[in-house]
Amino acid sequence: MGTNSSTVNTLLASIADVGRDSRRGGYSRPVFSTPELTLREWFQQEAQRRGLGVETDRNGILWAWWGEPERGALVTGSHLDSVPGGGAFDGPLGVASALAAVDVLRERGITRNRSLAITVFPEEEGSRFGLACLGSRLLTGDIDADKARNLRDADGTTFADAARANGLDPDRLGRDENALARIGDFVELHVEQGRGLGENGPSVAVGGSVLGHGRWRISVSGQGNHAGTTAMADRADPLVAAAQIILAVQQAAAAIDGARATVGRISPIPGGTNVIASRVDLWLDARHPDDAAALALVETIHGKAQKIAAFEGCTVSLTPESWTGSVSFDPALGRSLELALPGAPVLATGAGHDAGILAGHVPSGMLFVRNPTGISHSPEEHVEAEDADAGAEALADVLEALL
Known part of the structure; x- marks a missing residue:
């Protein structure tokens, strides 16, 4: 040496x-x-x-x-x-x-x-x-x-x-x-x-x-409101939907051999302690040795996110930020x-x-x-x-x- x-x-x-x-x-x-x-x-x-x-x-x-x-x-x-x-x-x-x-x-x-x-x-x-x-x-x-x-x-x-x-x-x-x-x-x-x-x-x-790997932004939109005056039954809370989406990401990736999917960053807007968020942005990182499988995984996650958001009275959008095969x-x-x-x-x-x-x-x-x-x-x-x-x-x- x-x-x-x-x-x-x-x-x-x-x-x-x-x-x-x-x-x-x-x-x-x-x-x-x-x-x-x-x-x-x-x-x-x-x-x-x-x-x-x-x-x-x-x-x-x-x-x-x-x-x-x-x-x-x-x-x-x-x-x-x-x-x-x-x-x-x-x-x-x-x-x-x-x-x-x-x-x-x-x-x-x-x-x-x-x-x-x-x-x-x-x-x-x-x-x-x-x-x-x-x-x-x-x-x-x-x-x-x-x-x-x-x-x-x-x-x-x-x-x-x-x-x-x-x-x-x-x-x-x-x-x-x-x-x-x-x-x-x-x-x-x-x-x-x-x-x-x-x-x-x-x-x-x-x-x-x-x-192959990429990053996507998942935006969940709901109704911003007062944390103290809004009854639980009257809420369209995007953070509640976002929490379920994060679990769905883990479950979707675990079901596919060789897949990896991660939500490593989350941003509630406006982000106040006593405020029901009006929007939550999640950043998804997804990877798989087969490019088609990686992209199919993201579509699966998007579909699950749409159903979760709708159940909570919210909407969701998926925005690609980067992709490398x-x-x-x-x-x-x-x-x-x-x-x-x-x-x-x-x-x-x-x-x-x-x-x-x-x-x-x-x-x-x-x-x-x-x-x-x-x-x-x-x-x-x-x-x-x-x-x-x-x-x-x-x-x-x-x-x-x-x-």
């Missing part, structure tokens, strides 16, 4: 206090927040310490170049934003490992036949503007630029306004042919977000595919990863990643580092120091083979 491979743990330790969430536990680092901007600055400083040339493209993606920016480069990286109350490794592990892998490659004295870049994608989690992998979707054109500009956070700030406040030109957001052409191969290292590698399994796996990573690149890491298992993932978005446009692949808890998007997410070292070394092995 390279003597500098422990750099990944040192790097993670250096940002361990950035964005800590005292209320939720873990970390809250939404895009363009003070913690996320602090991490972006940290990355730029660490890249410059290594003599890498750093630039920010028109979609807010950071690029750190070993060699000159060129077409067909080898690219690795991940993201630095987090879900609310997320773990320490989702995103930053991939960025820190990429920096550490450069150190290992230099130790080995490798000769490059093309440039290498490390990227940091913004708003991968979608925790502020509601759309996951927004940076990579903009880069590839997988989202209409006008739609992206008009996305709003919980305070009503548009993505266009947030981008402008952080030095980007909103009019230039969108598919970037020049930047996309620079990616000859993309390899993303990420903490595993399940139990595929087990408590005592190997440190690293090769990514095989990403489950199942993705299989590039077979040739996957074989290269497996040859560079003999014996590493191949895992499918139920989590979305920037690599999954890029896979429809450039050869892409992933590495997963063991998470013994199997827990992610939570403070309990964990990677052992030895596995982090092994992940950086494995990434270096892969990059060396591809360089």
Whole structure:
């Protein structure tokens, strides 16, 4: 193992206090927040310490170049934003490992036949503007630029306004042919977000595919009213309907093998303690290895929601917010990863990643580092120091083979 491979743990330790969430536990680092901007600055400083040339493209993606920016480069990286109350490794592990892998490659004295870049994608989690992998979707054109500009956070700030406040030109957001052409191969290292590698399994796996997944907003409308003066029999309470819909989501997903469906966010309007809500918004996350099954599950949930709402004297609407079909990573690149890491298992993932978005446009692949808890998007997410070292070394092995 390279003597500098422990750099990944040192790097993670250096940002361990950035964005800590005292209320939720873990970390809250939404895009363009003070913690996320602090991490972006940290990355730029660490890249410059290594003599890498750093630039920010028109979609807010950071690029750190070993060699000159060129077409067909080898690219690795991940993201630095987090879900609310997320773990320490989702995103930053991939960025820190990429920096550490450069150190290992230099130790080995490798000769490059093309440039290498490390990227940091913004708003991968979608925790502020509601759309996951927004940076990579903009880069590839997988989202209409006008739609992206008009996305709003919980305070009503548009993505266009947030981008402008952080030095980007909103009019230039969108598919970037020049930047996309620079990616000859993309390899993303990420903490595993399940139990595929087990408590005592190997440190690293090769990514095989990403489950189809999407997000929908379910809005239940009823009659807002006074909590003290409205008799129970006279109510059309959308929150009562919403509670039943959440249970119906769980039941519908449990009835389909391989399905996952979650309501992770709920917003009653107006939200007063002594007020019967007039509307409740629920956000549904649904996933399945078979795209048709995932979409059929959502239709089943919609049908159940309509019946529940009608029984409570309410109405319901379903609004799609994002959808990404199942993705299989590039077979040739996957074989290269497996040859560079003999014996590493191949895992499918139920989590979305920037690599999954890029896979429809450039050869892409992933590495997963063991998470013994199997827990992610939570403070309990964990990677052992030895596995982090092994992940950086494995990434270096892969990059060396591809360089």
